[in-house]
Amino acid sequence: MAHTLIDGKQIAAEVQGELSGRIDRLVETGHRPGLAVVLVGENPASISYVTAKERDCEKVGIASFDHRLPVETSQEALLDLVARLNADDAVDGILVQLPLPEQIDSDLVLQSIDPVKDVDGFHPLSLGRMLTGLPTLLPCTPHGVVQMLVRSGHDPAGKHVVVLGRSNIVGKPLANLLALKQPGGNATVTVCHSRTPDIAAVTRQADILIAAIGKPEFVTADMVKDGVVVIDVGVNRVDDATRKRGYRLVGDVDFEGVKERASAITPVPGGVGPMTRTMLLFNTVVAAERRRGIE
Ligand code: GUN
Numbered sequence: 001m002a003h004t005l006i007d008g009k010q011i012a013a014e015v016q017g018e019l020s021g022r023i024d025r026l027v028e029t030g031h032r033p034g035l036a037v038v039l040v041g042e043n044p045a046s047i048s049y050v051t052a053k054e055r056d057c058e059k060v061g062i063a064s065f066d067h068r069l070p071v072e073t074s075q076e077a078l079l080d081l082v083a084r085l086n087a088d089d090a091v092d093g094i095l096v097q098l099p100l101p102e103q104i105d106s107d108l109v110l111q112s113i114d115p116v117k118d119v120d121g122f123h124p125l126s127l128g129r130m131l132t133g134l135p136t137l138l139p140c141t142p143h144g145v146v147q148m149l150v151r152s153g154h155d156p157a158g159k160h161v162v163v164l165g166r167s168n169i170v171g172k173p174l175a176n177l178l179a180l181k182q183p184g185g186n187a188t189v190t191v192c193h194s195r196t197p198d199i200a201a202v203t204r205q206a207d208i209l210i211a212a213i214g215k216p217e218f219v220t221a222d223m224v225k226d227g228v229v230v231i232d233v234g235v236n237r238v239d240d241a242t243r244k245r246g247y248r249l250v251g252d253v254d255f256e257g258v259k260e261r262a263s264a265i266t267p268v269p270g271g272v273g274p275m276t277r278t279m280l281l282f283n284t285v286v287a288a289e290r291r292r293g294i295e
Contacts, residue, residue: 034284046098056278078109115137130173140279150184162206165193215236216236232253251266
């Protein structure tokens with residue numbers, strides 16, 4: 001089957017283009033939108049994500065405030081920083097990069113972020129508002145996936161969408177977003193996870209398959225039906241001595257095999273990643289507008 005590539009970079013550029021006028025307007029009113037990015041420790045993947053997020057901000061004219069803390073940082077010190085960022089008028093959005101070191105209770109930290117500045121959309125209040133269809137800041141990867149589907153002409157409405165994975169960051173919020181009675185939703189959603197007895201039997205029923213389990217090339221050609229639309233959220237580092245960095249990035253989907261059956265598929269890299277980062281910029285702009293009373 002001739003597949004089309006769903007180009008995350010291109011769709012991300014389109015969304016960023018839509019944001020630039022809104023950022024200009026905020027700057028004209030004397031307030032450049034600002035994002036505080038907090039990283040604890042030196043997880044290599046986290047460092048590269050955080051660096052990319054700050055670079056994105058600079059590119060679109062959002063101020064970024066970088067806070068890098070040592071791995072041994074106490075929970076109290078981190079909560080103290082979040083409290084200061086909550087009170088800082090120049091900060092519209094607060095992002096605490098996950099995972100956090102084990103001495104820190106991540107749930108407690110996420111709950112300490114002012115929901116008005118919760119640009120990750122991980123606060124229970126943000127998630128609860130999302131679930132009930134109230135206006136809120138949506139989690140970036142789930143929102144990015146929905147935008148990608150709609151903007152590439154694959155509206156999930158009426159489709160059977162199978163979500164592989166049930167994390168708090170992706171699977172759970174995404175499954176709920178897709179089932180909402182609103183634009184970008186209205187899908188019939190099935191969630192599969194590590195305790196699903198026969199995953200392939202379920203994924204083969206998917207019109208749209210979304211893989212978010214963090215297992216390299218888990219989804220193979222025999223697990224999908226012809227014509228499926230595949231969104232690969234996975235970003236896995238696998239050892240590769242032929243690469244300068246010593247690794248390459250692969251998704252949760254065996255791209256080469258699955259693309260032969262798919263009608264459309266996202267690449268890794270260049271698929272969901274750029275959309276996640278762009279929805280963070282989107283949320284920062286929305287948070288800034290709401291805080292300034294601009295609608
Ligand atoms: N770690 C992996 N993905 C994310 C994300 O979207 N936001 C934050 N804060 N941490 C992450």
